[in-house]
Amino acid sequence: MENKNKKSFLERMGESQVWKSIIRSGVPRSRRQRMQAILGSVFLHLHPARIPKHAVKIGYTWCMGGLSFFLFIVLTITGLLLMFYYRPTVEYAYTDIIDMAEQVPLGIMRELHRWGAHAMVLTVWLHMLRVFMTGSYKPPREFNWGVGVLLMTLTMFLSFTGYLLPWDQLAIWAITVGTNMARAHPFIGHEGPGASLLAIGDINLVHAGSDVRFALLGGRFVGEASLLRFYVLHCIGVPFITMILMAVHFWRIRKDGGISGPL
Amino acid sequence: MLQTIKDIIDILSAPTVSFTFLTVAFPFVFPPTDWFEKIHRKFGIWRLWTKPGFYGGMFAITFFFVVGYFDPNFHVTLTKADNFPIILMIYSMFITIWWSMYQAYLNDERLENGLKPNEYNDPDDKVLVWPDLVYIEFIALILFMVFLIVWSILVAAPLEEPANPAATPNPSKAPWYFLGLQEMLVYFDPWIAGIVFPMFIIIGMMAIPYMDINKKGDGYYSFKERRIGMFIFMYGWLVLWLFLIVIGTFFRGPNWNFFGPFEYWDAHKVVPLNNVNxxxxxxxxxxxxxxxxxxxxxxxxxxxxxxxxxxxxxxxxxxxxxxxxxxxxxxxxxxxxxxxxxxxxxxxxxxxxxxxxxxxxxxxxxxxxxxx
Structure with a gap:
């Protein structure tokens, strides 16, 4: 009453030096400021400032690409916390997993990580299905669809490499079943067609101790070295490639004209 | 009565029967040609992609799981913590495919009447990302996180006995998303089922936009304009990938023998191996x-x-x-x-x-x- 021009706390905060230094455009109220809010933020300007109306409809986007990215971040954070407690050795791995549930405060990090990983496989599949169902892979987005297929493969490979780490019966036998396939890889698996052709005289170059399965497992069976290799692949190797491809994927969405839609 | 239904489901879910049923029914559900389309219309199969079809499908899936939950044999498979994602998969795939086809049929009708698809808006009539999109993303993110936390609190991550290379579990199964590949091992050697086919799946999928030169149906739901491409993809995705995962998870027991969902997993079940080259x-x-x-x-x-x-x-x-x-x-x-x-x-x-x-x-x- 006393002063009609009295500004609210939020408004005053929006005009403070600290706020303005972080969010360059002030509190986004006007149309101009709202566009500035997107363009002026390194994270938000992944988006254009304006998008077609159908692009905000859940019925069209399903939100699954965004949720896959969100799950990747959730999995990175929970995975990082798990790395504090987990030692990838045959001696400690299993007991460390038990400790995570029983000794660590807020002991649902492993649950968040495991169920998040399963959920991410699903959200990526659903994202792929949505893109197919709306025909969004068609030109000019054909390259980005290809990048997406690679990302989907990497998602499953990330989940697969993580499957071994608890070092329980479920883990080693699922990985044994999975990696036994590599044994039969043409030419570079020792039980694959053509492997026996790679020989000098009587000496086979590709045998159980030198084939692609050996390279993957670091041994002839799933053991100590496999655990370390899968750990490194799971925590650094595959996420590294995934992040690069994600950058390409997001960048290409913008370059290919943003979200697909009818002309 | 219920036992009879269970016995019938057990018989029907054998891959020979269920796979044949799916393969034969498939072109009538996703008709690739006019002839199939005619039958699709005549026998009312198109009603699957209407609202009653949705309720019917959801009821059938839920009925199967509820009956399964109270069945002593299926209960064991169904309640394995790692199988929960597959239940989610079955529901989410049905809901999303139903939704896509429902929208596609609406759009097909609009296009036939010379209208633009539902998704069409005036290109000049855009919305601002702040606040219209960022808020949706924010809400989606919060809701999903709540779902994930509730899931994590309710269901403990599975942990079996410590790894023992000397004790092979029977059956030994790959992670659930690879069970389609493991199911292929029944019919092909590992070098095909485990290496060549997966590579073909990856490369073949990447090649889809270059092989499908039909320019129609870009950026909106539609079926009729791209029915052959849809038919081929959906057969591969639904029957050869997802359905094989379901078989591998729920219907494969000891020695990778087939067991109906309500059947006891008898490790001593004898199946004659009389295959001939x-x-x-x-x-x-x-x-x-x-x-x-x-x-x-x-x-x-x-x-x-x-x-x-x-x-x-x-x-x-x-x-x-x-x-x-x-x-x-x-x-x-x-x-x-x-x-x-x-x-x-x-x-x-x-x-x-x-x-x-x-x-x-x-x-x-x-x-x-x-x-x-």
Missing amino acids: LSEYIWVKTLGTGLPANILIREGIGFLVLVAYMGILPILLAKSWLKNYFQEIGPVRYTFIMLFGLSMLALPIKMYMRWLFNLKYIIAIPEWFFNI
Whole structure:
């Protein structure tokens, strides 16, 4: 009453030096400021400032690409916390997993990580299905669809490499079943067609101790070295490639004209 | 009464029956040609993609799981913590595919009447990302996180006994998203089911936009404009990938034998293994002689079959039934479509040859690990 021009706390905060230094455009109220809010933020300007109306409809986007990215971040954070407690050795791995549930405060990090990983496989599949169902892979987005297929493969490979780490019966036998396939890889698996052709005289170059399965497992069976290799692949190797491809994927969405839609 | 229903479901879910049913029904559900479309309309199959179809489908899935939950045998498989994602998968795939087809049929009707698809808006009439999109993303993110936290609190992550390389569990299963590949191992050797086919799936999927040159249906739901492409993709996705995952999870027990969902997983179930190679059919059973010592002569017929299927069949098709199509897309695209398409089709073909003739391998050269 006393002063009609009295500004609210939020408004005053929006005009403070600290706020303005972080969010360059002030509190986004006007149309101009709202566009500035997107363009002026390194994270938000992944988006254009304006998008077609159908692009905000859940019925069209399903939100699954965004949720896959969100799950990747959730999995990175929970995975990082798990790395504090987990030692990838045959001696400690299993007991460390038990400790995570029983000794660590807020002991649902492993649950968040495991169920998040399963959920991410699903959200990526659903994202792929949505893109197919709306025909969004068609030109000019054909390259980005290809990048997406690679990302989907990497998602499953990330989940697969993580499957071994608890070092329980479920883990080693699922990985044994999975990696036994590599044994039969043409030419570079020792039980694959053509492997026996790679020989000098009587000496086979590709045998159980030198084939692609050996390279993957670091041994002839799933053991100590496999655990370390899968750990490194799971925590650094595959996420590294995934992040690069994600950058390409997001960048290409913008370059290919943003979200697909009818002309 | 309930037991009878369970017995019937057990019989129907055998891969021979359920896979055949899905394969035969598939073109009527996703009709690729006018003839299938006519039957699709005539027998009211299109109602699956209407609201009653949605309720019916949801009821059928839920009924199956509820009955399964109270069944002592299915309860064991169904309540494994790691199988919960598959239940989510079944629901989410049904809901999303139903939604896409429901929208597609609405759009097809609009397009037939000369209207623009539902998704169409005036290009100048845009919305601002702040606040219209960022808020949706924010809400979606919060809701999903709540879902994930509740899931994590309610269901403990599975942990079995410590790894023991000396004790092989029976059955040993790969992670659930690879169970379709493991199911293929029943019909193909590891070098095909585990290496060649997965590579073909990845490369073939990446090649989809280059093989499908139909420009229509870009950026909106539609079915009629791209029905052949949809039909092929949906068959691969639903039947050859997702359905095989369901079989591998719920219907494969000890020794990878088939068990109906309500059947007890008896590790001593005896299934006769009387599979015969094509070369044995020819030399031993038909000609009454022994197998020739020379490998290439022994497997000659098998190689001929392979060359005929992958090499000559596409050429014949290009000259007859697919003549116009071949001229439209050119030889390079045609070659790749045939390579991936015939490889995909090889899976059901091999399945039926196994079920009908107990055929083990078309080409069997275990000396070189070369079995097809």
